[in-house]
Amino acid sequence: MRKEIRIAGFGGQGVILAGIIIGKAASLFDNINAVQTQSYGPEARGGASKCDVVISDEEIDYPKVENPDILVAMSHEALIKYMVDLKQGATLIIDPDMVQEDDIKDFIKERDLTVYHAKATATTVNEIHLKIVANIVMVGAITKATGIVSEEAARKSILDSVPKGTENKNIDAFEAGMRIVEA
């Protein structure tokens, strides 16, 4: 089954790495197929950033995400920009501190979305004491909420992708994400 995931936020939040970790977890550690693509503008920090991952147990031809089954929004701007593409009945994961959910109540109902909340940014600051791992908290939330990749594969993929010496903090962040995500 082909599943399309889009992780979006602003540049510097690490949404690209989050997508790479999900794609790598699926393809190298769950042994199915994954393609990760991204779009970015000229700015290295700030600006809109989006990372797309297609996961399938079959060969993936068309590599791009058209209508996500899962949208992870780490900023309000990203949510508004990309939610319109969501499939009917899709999953939406948001950081409630970063978006105004009230603004899209009607849309959620119309599109019959399942919404998960993960206070990734706050958790990062308060629990992990390392601001830059909000994306890994989100990977934990995605894994727990959607089961798109196995927990074991996600852990291996994180260890394979983060800089040496930061493994423990990142695994802490992942576990926090698994714990805090709620419907």
Add this chain to the structure above:
Amino acid sequence: MVDEIDEYTIDDDFEKPKRAKAPFIKYLREDRLPHIFCPGCGNGTIINTFFKGMEEANIDFENVAMVSGIGCSSRIPGYIKCDSLHTTHGRALSFATGLKVSNPDLDVVVFTGDGDCASIGGNHLIHAARRNINLTVICINNNIYGMTGGQISPTSPKGSYGSTAPYGNRDKPFHLAELVAAAGATYVARWTTVQVESAAKSIEKGLKNKGFSFIEIVSQCPTYFGRKNKMKTPVKMMDHIKNSTIYINNTKLMSEHELADKIVVGEFVDKSAPEFTDNLQELSKENYGDKTLRRSAFLKNFDENKE
């Protein structure tokens, strides 16, 4: 008072000198002679001077590879019996950089001219100097584009005439030795075709220097520069060069204005600094355990243990 001799009149009683021995002919591709250079061109003098410097430096001719761009001076490597790349206009230094990095054991010599290296190739010139890559550059500066028929170049003196400066050159010329010195070369000298001994000595030092060496030799182009600037004969041109020459040590108290029409000769830089391919060898030793691989294109298998 001696009557001025008309240089075009040949005195029948004049005893022609015997053809001088040509000890360096062994380095030439005799099957390519005669060459295309005009009578009175400085290129021949400079080729001789190069071989003298090369022998003095004890460089093994078998290990010399030459690179050149486009122009009269860039035709020189084609007459010399060594591996040579006769490349595109202005780009000789970039080809030479690749060749030297690929095989740092070669003695790579670049022949170039004022148009080739200072105009179209100016960027490559300053960057090669900045890198201090171990190349020896012989820049034959004749202040004109000879091969295309006498257009002004970036070194043409202010007021000189060329086919593209029919009213006289209004631009300020580049001083190449000073430019290359400022860019970071570790050996820089300027001489003229009149000071062949000094030029040969500088070529010797340049070949021995482990770094970027730039030897500018101001030369005569009687066919184009001379003809357009009231110096039709080689002798007149060389007289003019000789009379304009001033040693660098004698210029300290002279103003820019006083030096405007002078050719400042001498050594501008003679120092040592880390060399580009040495740095690459060190990087290779640190990461690979050995100097960089030579002749990788001919390998069918690569040492897997080292990978």
Add this chain to the structure above:
Amino acid sequence: MVEKLFIQGNEACALGAIKAGCRFFAGYPITPSTEVAENLARLLPKYGGSFVQMEDEISSMGAVIGASWGGSKAMTATSGPGISLMQENLGYAFMTETPLVIVNVQRGSPSTGQPTMASQSDMMQVRWGSHGDYEPIALSPSSVQEYFDFTIKAFNLSEKYRVPVFLMTEESIGHMREKISIPKSVDLVARKEPTMSPDEFLPFKNRKNATNPMPAFGDGYKVHVSGLTHNEIGYPDTNNPKTHAVLVKRLCNKILKNREKITSVKSEFTDDADVVVVCYGAPVRSVTTAVKEAREEGIKAGYLKINTPWPFPDDDVKAVCESAKDIIVPEMNLGQMVHEVERVFAGDAEVHLLSKIGGELPKPSEVLNAIKSVGGN
């Protein structure tokens, strides 16, 4: 042991280059190809190779040619604006039969265009960009695995035919991440050394449709390599019409007469197809989806994927599309390779261009609509 990695296309290219024996890279930063340079800057010193960041693309191409004559397998990577600057020295490489590999990660153009968006708008630039008659080889991958495989293939073809070889990819493949398998060993074509003595050896011999061996500088062959029209020794012979005609025809024929050995295509569902989609590069990914969907709807559609846009695989395209009444050519430009397809069919089939510019891949639905609109009824 096969190693599996989940990596970006441009990184796969760098790994392929190392596997292929590339030990020299010279280049200049340019989006969206820079990751090839960055990865090789990291990798080459570990394999006894050299990485040089040059002052521009002009000198990058010059350095690569110099390194090739120095005896190294050498490459550079860039995008359209960089290829524009390289054209002068590329012509020199064709004229002097210098093996090397150029990666072009295509972006939206003309001019600076869209640095971070994909296109296929340089397909004719690499065919005709430098002045004069010459025959390039170009490979076009459609996946990260192919980008790795084709990099090795590019080096092999380049050495075999003593010719510059282009890897024509797009931002979409260059920046895409997928799983790839890296084999422990691969088949490599090593450069052929001369076996004759330096006195007898002719580096530019007029051999019929065959490639001359090539010594490295310093091997004692004392080769004169010139971009001027040269004779078999390498000496300039610029005013002799015959020397020029013989040389330039030989340069072209060594590729054209070996066309069937160089070209490669892949096709599916074409045996009974009324509509065949002829495609190359990243759009292939949309075409395969669309053709499968068309078949599910009972439409006799197939596709032909061209792995080697240059030299254009005339015979393969003709043979595979024999039964087709309609040919669709999707391209991320306003129509370039479509002219080659039209030339091959010369009226035997209707050739339709499906053009998409702006930086995005054609969508499978767009390809499917095109199939339906031309002959799927």
